[in-house]
Amino acid sequence: MTVSQAIGGRKPGRGSIAALMAASLGIILVAAVAQTAGGSYQMTWRQAWDALTDPAVWRQPSVLLRLFFGESFAQAHGFGDMKPLATSTLIVWNVRLPRVLAGLLVGINLSFSGSIFQAVTHNELASPYLLGVSSGAGLAILTVLVLFPAWGPFIPLAAMAGGTLAFLVVYAIAWNRGTSPVRLVLAGVIVGAIAGSLQSGIFFLARDINVMQNALAWTVGSLIGADWRQVRMILPWTIATVVLGISASRDLDLLLLGEANARALGMAVERNRFLLAAVAIMAAGSSVAVAGIVGFVGLIVPHVVRGLVGSAHTRLLLGCLFAGPALMASADAFARLIANPVQIPVGIVTGLLGGVFFLCLMRQRREIGKP
Amino acid sequence: MRNQGLEAERLRLRYDPHGPPVIDDGSLQIPVGKISALIGANGSGKSTLLKALARQLPPESGRIILDGCDIAALAPRQLARKLGILFQEHIAPRDLTVQQLIFHGRYPHLGLFESPTPEDHAAVETALQIADLEGLRHRPLGELSGGQLQLAWIAMALAQSPSYLLLDEPTTFLDIAHQFDVMDLILRLNRKLGKTIVIVVHDLNLAARYADHVFALRAGKLVASGEPSKVMSVDTLRYVFDVEMRMIRNEADQTFFCIPIRRAGPR
Numbered sequence: 070m071t072v073s074q075a076i077g078g079r080k081p082g083r084g085s086i087a088a089l090m091a092a093s094l095g096i097i098l099v100a101a102v103a104q105t106a107g108g109s110y111q112m113t114w115r116q117a118w119d120a121l122t123d124p125a126v127w128r129q130p131s132v133l134l135r136l137f138f139g140e141s142f143a144q145a146h147g148f149g150d151m152k153p154l155a156t157s158t159l160i161v162w163n164v165r166l167p168r169v170l171a172g173l174l175v176g177i178n179l180s181f182s183g184s185i186f187q188a189v190t191h192n193e194l195a196s197p198y199l200l201g202v203s204s205g206a207g208l209a210i211l212t213v214l215v216l217f218p219a220w221g222p223f224i225p226l227a228a229m230a231g232g233t234l235a236f237l238v239v240y241a242i243a244w245n246r247g248t249s250p251v252r253l254v255l256a257g258v259i260v261g262a263i264a265g266s267l268q269s270g271i272f273f274l275a276r277d278i279n280v281m282q283n284a285l286a287w288t289v290g291s292l293i294g295a296d297w298r299q300v301r302m303i304l305p306w307t308i309a310t311v312v313l314g315i316s317a318s319r320d321l322d323l324l325l326l327g328e329a330n331a332r333a334l335g336m337a338v339e340r341n342r343f344l345l346a347a348v349a350i351m352a353a354g355s356s357v358a359v360a361g362i363v364g365f366v367g368l369i370v371p372h373v374v375r376g377l378v379g380s381a382h383t384r385l386l387l388g389c390l391f392a393g394p395a396l397m398a399s400a401d402a403f404a405r406l407i408a409n410p411v412q413i414p415v416g417i418v419t420g421l422l423g424g425v426f427f428l429c430l431m432r433q434r435r436e437i438g439k440p
Numbered sequence: 441m442r443n444q445g446l447e448a449e450r451l452r453l454r455y456d457p458h459g460p461p462v463i464d465d466g467s468l469q470i471p472v473g474k475i476s477a478l479i480g481a482n483g484s485g486k487s488t489l490l491k492a493l494a495r496q497l498p499p500e501s502g503r504i505i506l507d508g509c510d511i512a513a514l515a516p517r518q519l520a521r522k523l524g525i526l527f528q529e530h531i532a533p534r535d536l537t538v539q540q541l542i543f544h545g546r547y548p549h550l551g552l553f554e555s556p557t558p559e560d561h562a563a564v565e566t567a568l569q570i571a572d573l574e575g576l577r578h579r580p581l582g583e584l585s586g587g588q589l590q591l592a593w594i595a596m597a598l599a600q601s602p603s604y605l606l607l608d609e610p611t612t613f614l615d616i617a618h619q620f621d622v623m624d625l626i627l628r629l630n631r632k633l634g635k636t637i638v639i640v641v642h643d644l645n646l647a648a649r650y651a652d653h654v655f656a657l658r659a660g661k662l663v664a665s666g667e668p669s670k671v672m673s674v675d676t677l678r679y680v681f682d683v684e685m686r687m688i689r690n691e692a693d694q695t696f697f698c699i700p701i702r703r704a705g706p707r
Contacts (some may be wrong), residue, residue, distance in 0.1 A: 334545065
């Protein structure tokens with residue numbers, strides 16, 4: 070039994086994709102309201118809802134634009150001064166909502182990245198985290214932050230460059246006339262460990278204790294302090310990922326028939342795999358740029374969604390578009406509110422969830438790891 | 441009128457650049473509109489030759505001409521519209537349905553953002569019909585028997601609508617009844633749709649019964665080629681397989697059978 074035959078073992082129900090979307094939307098909604106209401110400035114759900122739907126924001130396009138694009142954009146376009154908003158509205162719109170949105174986008178990026186990597190490497194254990202791509206991206210970002218702070222605006226690009234480099238190294242190490250799932254993951258873990266050590270090394274170059282604390286939260290993956298800047302940073306890449314990923318569904322499906330069959334059916338296999346890996350790296354890199362190294366989301370979400378809706382990629386990616394954000398939103402709400410007023414990085418929650426999930430997967434599916 | 445046909449010219453193939461060639465200086469011409477069988481012992485290079493004919497393995501030297509063009513010069517989709525190949529091992533998600541699998545055969549006919557046209561649907565329907573899989577179209581591959589699975593894969597290659605279809609041991613691992621199902625399907629593809637077919641077979645009696653033309657390989661060399669009744673002689677088969685055979689001819693329906701008797705020659 071080959072690996073891809075193990076991918077998507079169960080028979081999906083017909084209406085399951087709609088149910089998955091509805092359930093995910095429900096989870097997102099509850100998590101979002103909990104996130105906007107809870108925290109050090111406590112509101113009732115009613116107040117949070119009122120702040121979200123505050124007509125002072127929604128009736129004035131200039132207020133919305135100012136919030137989304139930031140103060141300097143508003144000045145440059147002569148929006149004039151903003152009318153004062155209610156405190157609860159300000160907190161919801163400036164702090165809590167953008168964090169929720171950033172989390173949703175990170176969830177989309179990571180689950181798309183994982184789905185694409187799993188098809189491209191023909192390996193159901195693949196994910197940006199386990200392939201070392203996240204760590205490579207993280208190392209690149211830290212290097213830029215600490216050593217070349219002036220390059221700040223190019224952080225997503227640096228992350229993608231670092232992710233690409235890590236992926237190429239992992240592939241080169243694992244390559245032995247084709248790659249086995251286990252070799253790839255081992256190589257990914259090794260490269261991840263090396264990148265992790267280098268990251269810790271870089272911390273010590275940063276003398277400021279504040280920088281170190283931030284950097285630490287960031288290496289385990291965190292949305293603490295995420296605001297509209299992070300949303301603006303990731304949004305174009307998320308849109309590109311979703312459009313490219315879904316439009317490549319047929320190619321991703323064909324890759325599940327194996328390299329030889331894909332080639333026999335007229336696919337330029339090497340070129341397409343390279344381009345698709347580039348999309349997955351773009352998705353993971355931009356997500357690391359915003360939220361740091363949030364582990365396991367890219368592994369769990371595709372697995373769960375595949376089990377529910379099947380392995381065909383239009384359905385799988387559509388499912389990930391909803392389930393990825395649902396996982397991130399609920400994990401971040403939990404991480405932020407469980408020990409209020411102390412905030413836990415969301416990566417600790419996904420790491421715990423993902424680790425347990427991974428163990429169950431190994432227990433349950435005996436064929437994993439067989440050469 | 442363009443030159444029709446599939447031929448190999450002075451082909452040399454190897455997997456390992458330091459090892460010996462698997463096929464050395466092989467030239468052959470696949471008869472158009474016929475069923476050809478490649479026979480030979482394990483390691484004689486027949487599967488390798490088949491892969492090279494479908495550009496799955498770039499030749500070290502020599503070339504393969506398909507309808508007058510060197511296949512190395514064809515775009516991947518262009519080649520896939522003319523020639524299909526099925527391998528011995530089938531990899532697919534278990535939840536993929538028969539119809540979804542067959543739809544993959546339309547890949548070379550579809551652009552990146554193109555949705556399937558009525559022509560694509562018609563090709564899939566035809567393939568389902570000919571392979572007699574209409575009743576199983578929504579069945580996931582994981583629930584099919586080995587024989588049904590093989591038929592589904594052949595139907596996928598058929599939906600590709602190639603003029604040439606290459607099959608690597610399509611009947612291996614199947615029980616006798618399913619071997620007939622598969623071979624009868626191959627026969628229909630040839631007789632009804634005029635496909636040129638090349639199969640690698642181990643079972644000499646299947647080759648004798650179904651092939652119009654046989655190529656016999658030994659150690660990377662083509663040693664005999666022609667009609668089954670001519671190629672499959674006791675002497676040739678002894679040379680190709682190192683086995684003594686007895687041939688039984690049935691004059692009534694012009695069929696013949698090979699019965700292996702014992703190993704011949706040195707081990």
